[in-house]
Amino acid sequence: GAVVSQHPSWVICKSGTSVKIECRSLDFQATTMFWYRQFPKQSLMLMATSNEGSKATYEQGVEKDKFLINHASLTLSTLTVTSAHPEDSSFYICSARDPARFTDTQYFGPGTRLTVL
């Protein structure tokens, strides 16, 4: 139980293009999902909290116009990296909280590795 998927698992794009990453909770409904970014040999950095049916809450320093988050249903949140640049190359990971379980537990998706050329 508590399975989270992400798609795609890796993506390579040209500088200036936009990339959409999907995060799905497969066997539970997630009212809250989280988006993280991780650079090599560094810890997780929370980017934003995504709540179903409302606007995402972004962490300080994260550009909301560059990283568009949409949580349109209880099982799907999307992160769109707009006008991507090489410095956006990173490992993007989503997580979801299952309200039926211990409320603070987050289950992580497998991650999406983004490379911007």
Place this chain on the structure above:
Amino acid sequence: QKEVEQNSGPLSVPEGAIASLNCTYSDRGSQSFFWYRQYSGKSPELIMFIYSNGDKEDGRFTAQLNKASQYVSLLIRDSQPSDSATYLCAAPKAAGNKLTFGGGTRVLVKP
């Protein structure tokens, strides 16, 4: 002071030994704590959580929580080379909210 702190390691242990990882936190209001394991190039996976003082065991893993001293630890018994990974300690900023992660402790289990 960071909210959740861990020794970055690497913690090198021989196969079959006990690996002991520590984590300290600054917010006395934190009620629950999580241990995640992250293999290189992969996303974190939940090992266990603990919210009561004392020990909690799950297979070869034991989490220990001491709220008075504000530390939580993870013991890995009979360490295996497959346990070589980075272990992340996390605590929620508030109940039902986002998690604050420590920097992680890298564990190397040598055959």
